[in-house]
Amino acid sequence: MQPINEMNLEFSSKSRNESFARVVAAAFVSQLDPTLEELADVKTAVSEAVTNAIIHGYENRDGLVKMNCKLYNNSVEITISDEGKGIENISLARQPMYTSRPDMERSGMGFTVMESFMDKIEVVSELGKGTKVTMFKTFKSIK
């Protein structure tokens, strides 16, 4: 299926860009006219994925985070990727309450929030190469 619209964004792995990325994603997705709650779901999921890239992928060092958004008639596909350290054990990382950084007061809920607020997420990661998280959501309010 061909997307009806697509955009790419690339930004530095700075924590102040977390809000920038989620606002851009929400602005792009709002073209489909989803409900405010659906938009908030997308914002939250993007915020989680971008935060993971900055904290875990790049471990707060300099790097680039990429975001790709594809819009379909009533759905969105968003990919957040980094070229950071990668995830050793993806299934462990996706478990609720698991965090590799308990020292940072992380809740370990990032992937759980993404999974709950979006319909499906796919995680591809390679140690030393980076991580790519793709999230899908169909907006039920749009027929």
Add this chain to the structure above:
Amino acid sequence: MKVKISYKGTILIASLEGELDHHSAQYVRQKIDSELMKSSNRDMILDFSKVSFMDSSGIGVVIGRYKNIQKLSGKLIIINLNNQVRRIFEMSGLLKIIPVYDNLEDAIKNVKGNKNAAYK
């Protein structure tokens, strides 16, 4: 994100304003912890009425403050959660251990009620 500090009697009230994410979490932590350290108050109400966005970083902040206050034998209460924020709290299981109220008056009554019960 702004953190407004006020007191109702001996209860510290921290009102959060804006978006609570990983970026703003550090400031919120420092602001609240330094206030807790300089006062002898042990009970805190976290007011979320002006939080327009929160992700799971906010859960980390609340769990951290909850642990600190528990060490002081104080009580933490949360008030005024909007729907988006409430969903994240529900997901984390925090609502099972931290009381949540819809307004400040009820939260204050709860803190005082518990204190009275403890003195008996």
